[in-house]
Every structure is written in structure tokens, then in C-alpha cells.
Amino acid sequence: MNKNYSIRPERQDEHRAVENLVRESFWNVYKPGCAEHYVLHVLRDDPAFVPELDFVMERDGRLIGQNIFMKTFIEADDGRTVDVLTMGPICITPELKRKGYGKAILDHSLEKAKEMGYGAVLFEGNIDFYGKSGFDVASRFGIRYHDLPEDADASFFLCKELIPGYLDDVTGVYQTPKGYYVEDEDVEEFDKDFPPKEKLKLPGQIFL
Numbered sequence: 752m753n754k755n756y757s758i759r760p761e762r763q764d765e766h767r768a769v770e771n772l773v774r775e776s777f778w779n780v781y782k783p784g785c786a787e788h789y790v791l792h793v794l795r796d797d798p799a800f801v802p803e804l805d806f807v808m809e810r811d812g813r814l815i816g817q818n819i820f821m822k823t824f825i826e827a828d829d830g831r832t833v834d835v836l837t838m839g840p841i842c843i844t845p846e847l848k849r850k851g852y853g854k855a856i857l858d859h860s861l862e863k864a865k866e867m868g869y870g871a872v873l874f875e876g877n878i879d880f881y882g883k884s885g886f887d888v889a890s891r892f893g894i895r896y897h898d899l900p901e902d903a904d905a906s907f908f909l910c911k912e913l914i915p916g917y918l919d920d921v922t923g924v925y926q927t928p929k930g931y932y933v934e935d936e937d938v939e940e941f942d943k944d945f946p947p948k949e950k951l952k953l954p955g956q957i958f959l
């Protein structure tokens with residue numbers, strides 16, 4: 752794609768604008784309304800948040816995308832705690848989806864995470880998108896998703912090594928950072944400060 756965008760760290764004075772971008776991008780995608788703008792708001796103050804990996808994407812002076820990372824860990828079967836990263840929310844403004852911007856900010860931020868010395872990134876996502884940036888299902892690395900029955904479909908749970916071989920001798924259970932779990936009532940309250948938007952039940956939403 753033509754490089755008609757820039758990727759840079761998020762600034763403090765644009766937190767609300769970025770939260771609004773996240774809200775616009777996730778609204779009615781996975782459920783009626785969304786929680787991701789509040790999740791981002793909460794995560795920025797979490798000790799596990801990695802401020803150096805908090806990126807926004809700009810085009811023609813307008814915010815069009817963002818991505819963030821959090822520190823977390825794998826509880827290895829041999830008793831070790833293995834430090835890894837998880838990621839998101841990540842988004843691209845709805846009117847510019849499927850033009851390559853998502854892959855561009857993803858690849859840029861993964862490269863920066865690698866430069867900082869992180870070994871692997873694990874999270875929940877769609878392999879059709881993340882597979883293009885080198886993610887595979889985490890089960891291939893011997894990593895299991897917390898609280899998931901052994902026979903359940905774990906194809907949503909993805910992993911990419913930033914340091915090749917980082918997980919070679921590791922099997923274990925990945926833990927989602929606590930900060931991602933927010934209360935519906937808190938999301939509702941937070942959402943009142945944003946422009947009104949209609950919540951819709953739509954086909955394809957996974958959380959109803």
C-alpha cells in the first residue's frame with residue numbers, strides 16, 4: 752500500500768479522541784454496543800500497560816487507528832512463570848477497513864515490541880487477519896487458554912513468537928490480564944459521556 756499514514760505514540764491530550772475512535776470501530780461488531788473504549792481507558796492506568804507500545808495511526812491529520820500492549824504471563828507446567836505480551840484493543844476506523852492499515856499498525860507495533868526484547872504475544876483474535884502477520888493458533892506452541900475445557904475449540908487463541916524459539920520448551924496456561932475484565936455498569940456509565948449511538952443486535956456478533 753502507499754504510505755499515506757504515520758504511526759506514532761499516543762499523546763495524553765488525545766486520550767478521549769482515541770477512545771472515541773475505538774468506540775466507533777468496535778460498536779455493534781461483537782455485541783450490541785461495545786466495551787473496548789472503556790477497556791482502553793482502564794488499561795492505560797494499569798501497571799501491566801506498556802506505554803512505549805501505545806500507538807496511534809494518523810492520515811491527513813486525522814486519527815484512523817490504534818493499538819496497545821499489556822504485560823502478562825504463562826503459568827508453565829514446570830512451575831515457571833514465563834513473561835509474554837498480550838495486545839489490544841486494536842482498531843481501524845470503520846470507513847478505512849480492509850485497505851491494509853490494520854496490518855500496517857499491527858506489524859509496526861510488533862516490530863517495536865520485538866525491539867524492546869519481548870519474547871511472544873498471545874491474545875484472542877481472528878486468524879484470517881492475524882495469520883498474515885505471522886500469528887498461529889497458540890495450541891501449536893503448547894499454550895492453553897485459561898478456564899477453557901480441554902475439548903473446547905481454542906482456534907481463537909493466537910500466538911506469535913517475537914524471539915524465535917522463545918516458547919520452545921514451554922507448555923502451560925496463558926492468563927488474560929485482570930484489567931480486561933470490566934463491569935457492564937461501568938461501561939454504561941462511561942459511555943454516557945460519548946455521543947449517543949444505537950445498540951443493535953446484528954448477525955455475526957459473538958457476544959449477545
Ligand SMILES: CC(C)(COP(=O)(O)OP(=O)(O)OC[C@H]1O[C@@H](n2cnc3c(N)ncnc32)[C@H](O)[C@@H]1OP(=O)(O)O)[C@@H](O)C(=O)NCCC(=O)NCCS
Nearest residue numbers: 776777841842843848849850851852853854875876879880
Ligand atoms: C480488525 C481490524 C483492526 C483489521 O484492520 P483492517 O485495516 O481492516 O485490516 P487489513 O486491511 O490490514 O487486513 C489485512 C488482511 O487481513 C484479512 N482480514 C482483515 N480483516 C478481516 C476480517 N474481518 N475477516 C477476515 N479477514 C480479515 C484480510 O485477508 C485482509 O486482506 P484483504 O483485505 O486483502 O483480504 C479492523 O477491521 C477493525 O478495527 N475491526 C473492528 C475492531 C476489531 O475487530 N478489532 C480487532 C479485535 S481482535
